[in-house]
Amino acid sequence: MKKVLLPSQELAVYDITHSFDIENLPDAVIAVDAKGQILVWNKAAERLYGWKKSEALGKKETELLKSRLLNSTIDAYRDIIRAKGQWEGEIVQYKKDGTRIFVLSSIRQIRNSKDGLIGTIGFNKDITTHKHIEYNLRFLSGAVKAFSSSLDYRTTLQKVAQLAVPRIADWCVIDLVKDGTTLENIAVIHKDPKKVKWARLVRKQYPSNIKDTTSGLGKVIQNGTSELYSYIPDKAIAQAAKNPRHLALLRKIGFTSVIMVPIMAHKKTIGAITLVSSESRRHYTQLDLETAEKLSSRASIAVENSLLYQNASHEIEERKQIEARLREMESRKDNFISMASHELKTPVTSLKIYRDLLERQLTEKGHKEFSKMLAVMENQIHKLGTLIADLLNISKIQAGKLDFRMDNFNIIQLIKETVHELSATTDHTIEIKVKNAEIIVYGDRERLSQVLINLITNAIKYSPDGKKIIIRAERNDHDIRVIIRDFGIGIKKEEEQKIFERFYQVEKDDTYPGLGMGLYISQEIISRHKGKIWVEKARGKGSVFIFTLPLS
Amino acid sequence: MKKILIIEDDEAISDALSLALEMEGYAVQPILKAKKCMETIKKFKPDLILLDLLLSGVDGRDVIRDIKKHKSFSAIPIILTSAHPTAKKVAKEMGVQGFIAKPFNLSELYRKVAFLTSRKKVLD
Numbered sequence: 001m002k003k004v005l006l007p008s009q010e011l012a013v014y015d016i017t018h019s020f021d022i023e024n025l026p027d028a029v030i031a032v033d034a035k036g037q038i039l040v041w042n043k044a045a046e047r048l049y050g051w052k053k054s055e056a057l058g059k060k061e062t063e064l065l066k067s068r069l070l071n072s073t074i075d076a077y078r079d080i081i082r083a084k085g086q087w088e089g090e091i092v093q094y095k096k097d098g099t100r101i102f103v104l105s106s107i108r109q110i111r112n113s114k115d116g117l118i119g120t121i122g123f124n125k126d127i128t129t130h131k132h133i134e135y136n137l138r139f140l141s142g143a144v145k146a147f148s149s150s151l152d153y154r155t156t157l158q159k160v161a162q163l164a165v166p167r168i169a170d171w172c173v174i175d176l177v178k179d180g181t182t183l184e185n186i187a188v189i190h191k192d193p194k195k196v197k198w199a200r201l202v203r204k205q206y207p208s209n210i211k212d213t214t215s216g217l218g219k220v221i222q223n224g225t226s227e228l229y230s231y232i233p234d235k236a237i238a239q240a241a242k243n244p245r246h247l248a249l250l251r252k253i254g255f256t257s258v259i260m261v262p263i264m265a266h267k268k269t270i271g272a273i274t275l276v277s278s279e280s281r282r283h284y285t286q287l288d289l290e291t292a293e294k295l296s297s298r299a300s301i302a303v304e305n306s307l308l309y310q311n312a313s314h315e316i317e318e319r320k321q322i323e324a325r326l327r328e329m330e331s332r333k334d335n336f337i338s339m340a341s342h343e344l345k346t347p348v349t350s351l352k353i354y355r356d357l358l359e360r361q362l363t364e365k366g367h368k369e370f371s372k373m374l375a376v377m378e379n380q381i382h383k384l385g386t387l388i389a390d391l392l393n394i395s396k397i398q399a400g401k402l403d404f405r406m407d408n409f410n411i412i413q414l415i416k417e418t419v420h421e422l423s424a425t426t427d428h429t430i431e432i433k434v435k436n437a438e439i440i441v442y443g444d445r446e447r448l449s450q451v452l453i454n455l456i457t458n459a460i461k462y463s464p465d466g467k468k469i470i471i472r473a474e475r476n477d478h479d480i481r482v483i484i485r486d487f488g489i490g491i492k493k494e495e496e497q498k499i500f501e502r503f504y505q506v507e508k509d510d511t512y513p514g515l516g517m518g519l520y521i522s523q524e525i526i527s528r529h530k531g532k533i534w535v536e537k538a539r540g541k542g543s544v545f546i547f548t549l550p551l552s
Numbered sequence: 553m554k555k556i557l558i559i560e561d562d563e564a565i566s567d568a569l570s571l572a573l574e575m576e577g578y579a580v581q582p583i584l585k586a587k588k589c590m591e592t593i594k595k596f597k598p599d600l601i602l603l604d605l606l607l608s609g610v611d612g613r614d615v616i617r618d619i620k621k622h623k624s625f626s627a628i629p630i631i632l633t634s635a636h637p638t639a640k641k642v643a644k645e646m647g648v649q650g651f652i653a654k655p656f657n658l659s660e661l662y663r664k665v666a667f668l669t670s671r672k673k674v675l676d
Contacts (some may be wrong), residue, residue, distance in 0.1 A: 342606075345635035346562050349655040353568035356658030357575065385655055 025123070028103075031110065033119040036060050040121065048103075048126055050096030065093040070102070081120070085109045090127065098256075100281040102131035129287070132168075136291035139167045140298075147298050153306035154186055157299060161187035161273075168291065169275035171199070171253075174299075175208075176263070176271035177221060183210060186271070202249050206242055216240065217272055220260045224269045226296075227260040228289045257284040261296035265304045273299065330398065337395035344388045352381050379425060390517040393450075394502065397524045404444040404528060408552060411441045411448070411480065415473055418452045428460050431470045439475050442552035447525045451533075454518035455484045455545050461514075462506075463488025463542060479531070479548040487542040496535050522547075554669040557598035558582040559589055559615065560633070565654075569602065569661075576662055578669075586610040590618060593625055599669045605634035605642060616646045629668040 022029050022040065028048040031040035041056040049056075049065060056064060069077060070090040081087045086108040093103055107122040146159040157174045164172035171190050178184040185203065190196050212218035220227055229236070232255040241247035256277040263271040273296050277284060359374045396402040412434055419430045441448075459469045466487030473482045491499060491506065498504050500523045503516040526533040526547045533547040556578045560566040566582045573580050581596045583589060587610070593601075601619070605612035612632065620626045631650035632643040643651035650664045 342635050345654050346565060349635065350562070350564040350568040352655040353565070353572050353658055353661075357568075357572050360658070361575075381655070 028124040028126075029121065030056075030061060030124065031119060031121040032061050034117060036062055038064070039119060045124070048095070048101070048124065049093070068092045081107065081109060085111075090131075091124075093124075094281060098281045099283055101126055101128045103127060129285075132282075132285070132288060135167045136288065139163055140291060140294055143295055144298060147302040151306050151309045153303040156302050156306070158187045160295070160299060161189040164275060164295075165189045166191055166280065168288065169259075170278045170280050171274070171276035173199075173274040173276070174263075174271065175217065175274075177210065177269065181210070183208060183217070183271075199253070202246075206246050206249075217260060217274070220262050220272045221269045224262045224264060226262065226289060226293055227258070228284060228286070229258040230283050230285065232256065232258060254278040256281050259284050259289055259292045261289075261292045263296050263303060264300045265307060270300075270303060272296075334395040334398045337391050338399075341388045341392040341395070344391075345385070348381060348384055348388065355381060387515070387517075390515070390521060393521050394517055397521065402524065402528070404447060406442060406444055408440050408442050409445050410438045411482070411549075412437060412439050412473055414445060414449055415452060415471060415482070418449055418456065419471065422453065422456055422460075426460050428463070428466070429468050430456065431468060433470060433472045434474070436473075436475065439473060439480055440552055441480055441549050443529050443549060444525070448529070448549075451522040451525050451547065452482070454522045455547075458518060459484055459486035459488065459543075459545070462486065466542060475551070479550055481546060481548050484545045485538055485542065487538070487540070490537060490541065491535055491543050493537070499535065500533070553577065553579045554599045555579045555581070555596060556600045556602060556665065556669070557589075557592060557596055558602045559586055559612075560602070560604045561585065562604070565604075572658055572661065573665065576665075578665070586612075586615050589615055590622070593619065593622075593628070598628060600665060601628055601630045602665075603630055603632055603648075605632055605639045606636060613642065613646060616648060620647075631664060631668065 022042050025042060026044055028045035029040060029042040030038060030045055032038055038056050038059050038061050041051075041053045045056070046052055051064065061067065068091060070092055072089050077087055077089075086106070088104075088106045091103050091105050093101055095101060104125045104127045105122050106124075107120050109120055110118045112118060142163045143160045146163060147156055150156045150159070161172040161174050172187065173185070173189075174187040175183040175185050185200070188196050188199050188203070190199065208217040210218045210221050213222040216227070219225075234251070237250050237255060238247055241250055253276070258277070259275040261273050262269045263273060273292065275284070275288075275292055355374065355377050359371075359378075362370045362374070393402060415432060415434075419432055423430055456469065456471070463469070463486040468487060470485045471483070472485075473480070475481075495506060499506060500519050501516070502520045504520070505514055505516045523533050526549070529549050531547055531549040533545070536544045536546065538544045556573055558566055558569050558573075558580060560569060560582065561584050563584060566584060570580045570582045581592060581598065583592055603612055603615060612634075616630060616632075619628065619630065629649040631652060632639060632646070632648050633652045633654055633656075634642075635654040640651050640653065649668055652661060652664060
């Protein structure tokens with residue numbers, strides 16, 4: 001139906017079309033009367049909207065193009081155009097084929113002197129591509145923030161899917177491959193929660209076959225490449241449908257355009273992001289595919305990081321459990337040693353009483369022939385007692401319960417006593433070389449005596465051919481030093497540190513048996529006195545053990 | 553003849569102690585369980601008690617407390633024996649007259665027992 005124009009309108013249209021070369025302007029020019037009916041529709045408008053001039057004239061513009069203001073309200077629009085006579089801004093419109101476009105519109109009022117306001121004329125520029133780029137960029141920057149905000153990739157991917165809707169898609173679906181065969185859905189997002197529920201049901205009833213590499217998710221996941229479907233003809237939907245009911249459900253979604261991009265981790269496809277344009281009628285382009293690929297590469301990094309983090313924290317958790325178990329075993333062992341050493345002392349106690357009784361009886365009766373045997377027994381019982389005490393000391397060191405009774409005493413006196421005691425049990429000559437008759441130290445006399453005994457008995461043990469052991473004690477400006485020198489087998493350079501470790505034994509064979517307790521205990525005692533203990537190679541044969549104590 | 557009560561749950565040690573003290577001329581009454589100890593003290597009237605700190609099931613400290621509570625027995629000297637290294641501290645805290653760490657020399661036992669049975673004086 002051809003619209004009959006009022007004379008004034010006709011004049012206005014004539015004015016407009018002739019005052020500019022409207023027909024050949026690159027912008028779509030649309031003039032409407034006061035009721036919004038289209039009066040002018042140029043060639044560019046035909047190209048942009050797909051409607052012929054003959055189809056457009058006389059139609060209501062807002063109905064034909066489903067025009068909607070983008071960043072403004074209709075009241076604001078009216079206020080501005082009334083006050084200034086013109087308005088400029090972005091609007092959303094739909095083409096004849098339903099495609100959504102973004103338009104920058106410049107609108108002016110048309111007036112003449114006779115009738116006043118006749119209508120408006122709009123110059124519309126297609127800014128769809130710009131707008132999509134802007135949305136894509138805004139979405140990407142939001143997604144990057146989301147990726148860096150959490151180490152849990154599920155949460156992150158859900159957040160990203162939420163950001164995608166409605167900015168770049170009407171639907172965003174994210175799936176991860178589970179056990180290599182099935183898909184685990186991480187997110188299904190649409191602005192309408194009812195539709196989400198419904199879509200989940202459809203997916204549950206008709207799960208994607210990821211083994212099918214001919215199209216869709218299967219292809220993306222198996223090949224690790226992206227898929228862009230700018231236009232989705234109904235034929236394609238019919239092909240994808242498994243049965244008529246499925247087809248009906250798919251049609252209800254109203255696919256306009258689809259992008260699918262893989263999510264990769266360690267060069268393997270671990271999932272996919274699907275962007276669907278439906279009611280917004282947006283047709284994805286190569287540009288959108290690039291955005292989606294950028295998104296998926298970010299997602300891949302996030303998932304990879306998250307997996308690394310999970311593995312690491314899993315490992316840490318495992319290690320913690322192992323350590324706790326080790327600690328428990330360690331404490332059980334120390335407990336055991338403590339109990340065992342107590343239990344071992346009991347038979348030694350009765351053994352010793354009987355030995356002492358025997359000695360008394362035999363001595364009383366004049367049986368001198370047994371005295372050597374009894375002395376050996378005494379010696380061995382004493383050794384047994386020392387070993388048990390060492391075991392107990394080690395368990396105490398481990399438990400941090402080795403206690404000290406500190407006092408001032410003369411270490412020269414202690415050395416003399418200890419040497420006197422030990423001389424009776426060995427053929428070695430133990431020489432004491434001291435300048436001072438008295439060096440007072442602050443320490444636990446009994447424990448330091450233990451150190452001296454350990455060092456001197458070691459010196460004897462490891463110098464089977466040497467006949468002499470020399471002990472020096474001196475005080476200098478910094479500390480007090482006790483030096484024990486033997487002429488024995490010496491200690492290899494690489495073992496100088498190790499010999500102070502718990503249960504370390506110098507020789508693997510049985511030439512010099514021992515439990516590796518003495519030096520460990522000695523080191524602990526000395527370090528608790530804030531001193532140092534170490535071994536040096538002696539000039540010539542043998543070793544030199546040195547320990548220091550702070551000046552009291 | 554001085555009488556000594558031995559409270560020691562290890563039979564081998566109890567036997568050894570009994571023999572050693574009998575040979576030295578003491579009258580000895582060993583008991584392996586602390587349960588009947590007050591009863592035994594009443595009947596036996598010891599001049600000295602040798603007490604093991606860690607009796608199975610009973611803490612030697614409770615035994616000491618029970619004895620000290622009793623007016624007529626509180627003066628009986630006690631020697632605490634133990635293989636446990638902290639026992640010396642316990643002995644001091646409980647105010648007993650003597651302590652002997654296991655294993656010990658017989659001469660040390662004889663010396664302390666003789667001292668406490670003859671003078672009944674508090675040892676440091």
